[in-house]
Amino acid sequence: MLIQTLQLILALSLLVFVHELGHFGFARLFHVRVNKFYLFFNWKFAIVRFKKINGKWQVRWFAPNQPTEEPAIDENGEPKLNAKGKPIMVPIDPEKLPDNDWRRYPEATEWGIGWIPLGGYCSIDGMVDETTDSGQLATEPKPWEYRAQPAWKRLFIITGGVLMNFITAFVIYTAILGYYGKDELPVQNAYLGFDYCQTAQDNGFRNGDIIIAIDNDTVKYAPEVTERIIIDGRRNILLRRHGRDTTIVLPEDFSQQIIAAEESRFFTLRIPFVIDQISSHSPAEKAGLQAGDSIIGLNGHEAVAFSDIAQALDTLAGQTATITYVRQGDTRTDSIVIGDDGKIGVMLRDNTPYFKTEHTEYGFFAAIPAGWNLMTDVLGNYVKQLRFVFTKEGAKSLGGFGTIGSLFPSTWDWATFWSMCAFLSVILAFMNILPIPVLDGGYVLFLLFEMITGRKPSDKVMDILLNIGFFLLLALLIVANGNDLIRWLFK
DSSP: OHHHHHHHHHHHHHHHHHHHHHHHHHHHHTTOOEEEEEEEEOSSBOSEEEEEETTEEEEEESOBOOOOEEEOBOTTSOBOBOTTSOBOEEEOOGGGSOTTOGGGOTTSOEEEEOSEEEEEEEEETTOOOTTOOGGGGOSOOOTTSGGGSOHHHHHHHHHHHHHHHHHHHHHHHHHHHHHHOEEEOBGGGOTTOEEEOHHHHHTTOOTTOEEEEETTEEOOBHHHHHIIIIISOOOEEEEEETTEEEEEEOOTTHHHHHHHTTOSOSEEEOOBEEEEEEOTTOHHHHTTOOTTOEEEEETTEEOOBHHHHHHHHHHTTTSEEEEEEEETTEEEEEEEEOOTTSOOSEEEOOSGGGSOOEEEOOOHHHHHHHHHHHHHHHHHHHHHHGGGGGSHHHHHHOOOHHHHHHTSOSSOOHHHHHHHHHHHHHHHHHHHTSSOTTSHHHHHHHHHHHHHHSSOOOHHHHHHHHHHHHHHHHHHHHHHHHHHHHHHHHO
16 A cells, blocks of 8 residues: 555655646747745645745755735725735735845746645736736736736746656657567467456356457457447357357446446456465475465365465365376376365466467657557547446446546556556546636637637636536535545545
């Protein structure tokens, strides 16, 4: 769990940094000031902050946040109030501050790392967002402010984060394919077949089945099965079962059944029970089993796949059983006293040598289009799955940080980590471009309205819509993470 948490924090930190860097890059390209750029949130104080002043970098550790605004004063020396009766805040005049005060140099960006690891932000000067009171922008726009820029420049600044996340996913996928290549197992080479989730078995699948075709389209690799059945909703399945072909027709709501049952996987590869290591003083050692032995039966019943043997061992916990295994081509039979926990104290050998996979190598130029195709396929499948969110089963299946963290392996693997980073980068990009106020897509919607009508939405309207969007997003986070908490407490 600790390794999964560390991978999640590292991945999200990287992707948030890249996203905000996209906003920052376009802002600086158009000479718009960026007040602050922070990884993680710095409520009250930051772990570290640094700023380049007069050509030299200055660093401060654990320094408290300082206000950048003060109440506006009218001609009578009284604070000016907005429509809500709150003081109108205006930027502090830098000229009034001492030379060692960082606020005296607003043209330089303050960089920092906060202490709340839930994202980060890029504060662009003159931009109304969910944390800004529209009254704070009551002064005339300055040339270096976001609001002073033409709509097309603001559009690039807003979409810069999404663009960078798509580019990041594309680069990572390209690098993975270029460095590791791609290994795929044709379903026909899975000679033991697959184990299916309970919902699939309730609808006609049997453990050991090999899916040959779906709606008359031949299936070559396992990922195609999940895509066509669960995501696309195809129903006519041609199976090979015990050497014979048979057909099943799935119900229209099969995908919803899978989601409602919270099945973690539709199917898994059946692997042989080949021993790799044996624990000292274990039932396997006492029975004389050795590394390399392949168990093929218990009590006279044939059982080749690990899942079948593990299930049989569990039912025979604490009993003496007859075990059949193959050693260097010879079939042998011995008795074994199975542990009370239904285990015999062995670790399995990696299943890679037992299945013929197809490996594809990619040169530099070949990896580029392959990386692009992989990214667009991931995006397309994710968009297709969104329709499930609007069903009762889909709403219950929403997950937050806990669900995302569980996608990472419990042991550190760089190939899987980078693959997950690319996947999450695609999701972050797509979710941010949705036309919801407070997300980048909401700002794009405002800008398109301005470009079409020739006039900006009023600051008041922006303030209201951004607050609505903020609370909708907060509600979604509460529901998603609440589902995680319920699953953790009651399952």
